[in-house]
Amino acid sequence: AQKVTQAQTEISVVEKEDVTLDCVYETRDTTYYLFWYKQPPSGELVFLIRRNSFDEQNEISGRYSWNFQKSTSSFNFTITASQVVDSAVYFCALSEAYSGAGSYQLTFGKGTKLSVIP
Amino acid sequence: NAGVMQNPRHLVRRRGQEARLRCSPMKGHSHVYWYRQLPEEGLKFMVYLQKENIIDESGMPKERFSAEFPKEGPSILRIQQVVRGDSAAYFCASSPPGTSGRTLSTDTQYFGPGTRLTVL
Numbered sequence: 001a002q003k004v005t006q007a008q009t010e011i012s013v014v015e016k017e018d019v020t021l022d023c024v025y026e027t028r029d030t031t032y033y034l035f036w037y038k039q040p041p042s043g044e045l046v047f048l049i050r051r052n053s054f055d056e057q058n059e060i061s062g063r064y065s066w067n068f069q070k071s072t073s074s075f076n077f078t079i080t081a082s083q084v085v086d087s088a089v090y091f092c093a094l095s096e097a098y099s100g101a102g103s104y105q106l107t108f109g110k111g112t113k114l115s116v117i118p
Numbered sequence: 119n120a121g122v123m124q125n126p127r128h129l130v131r132r133r134g135q136e137a138r139l140r141c142s143p144m145k146g147h148s149h150v151y152w153y154r155q156l157p158e159e160g161l162k163f164m165v166y167l168q169k170e171n172i173i174d175e176s177g178m179p180k181e182r183f184s185a186e187f188p189k190e191g192p193s194i195l196r197i198q199q200v201v202r203g204d205s206a207a208y209f210c211a212s213s214p215p216g217t218s219g220r221t222l223s224t225d226t227q228y229f230g231p232g233t234r235l236t237v238l
Contacts, residue, residue: 035226037229043207043231043232043234044229044230044231044232045209045211045229045232046229047226047227047228047229050226091160091161093161104213105151105163105166105174105176105177106151106153106161106163106211106227107163108160108161108162109160110160111160
């Protein structure tokens with residue numbers, strides 16, 4: 001069974017600090033996908049990134065970067081020079097390759113609430 | 119380019135009433151997923167549908183809940199005889215058709231804004 005653990009329930013940082021959100025996953029599949037979503041106070045879920053299990057290259061998008069380490073089953077997310085608008089709940093998610101009548105359903109971590117203080 | 123649309127955004131029902139939640143996928147998307155976000159439990163998968171087919175309903179409660187995605191029109195999540203424990207945010211997500219002849223889509227799921235259901 002697949003599982004995603006986000007050990008940090010809440011994090012507070014002061015604006016312009018860097019912050020890393022941890023995500024550890026468990027899966028028995030060799031083919032899987034990892035995601036990060038952002039849920040701002042308004043409540044919608046915003047897609048940030050998708051990674052497949054065969055691509056361990058780190059990714060950078062502006063102030064956001066992601067570190068995928070298969071050896072430790074981790075997919076951590078770093079925000080550089082945080083801003084107040086980054087305040088949100090961030091979810092890490094996993095979907096496994098499925099055979100038969102299954103689906104690529106997402107298994108979410110419980111989320112990390114990030115508060116960026118001005 | 120409209121995203122995933124859900125309505126209503128907020129829904130209040132009394133115990134015993136029915137709740138109908140609607141989801142229109144993004145243009146070109148033929149796969150729909152429903153998730154529920156309960157306080158303290160996080161986001162949980164409920165059901166996966168393609169047009170006129172339920173593909174995976176392993177996350178659906180056995181009673182009172184049903185879902186459909188007709189050939190025309192939005193996907194509907196229906197909750198009969200609601201109870202207080204059904205109060206939650208219900209999110210719909212959509213993804214494009216599978217590539218390379220695959221039936222299942224491996225593409226990213228894009229979420230709608232959610233419907234917040236409150237049962238009094």
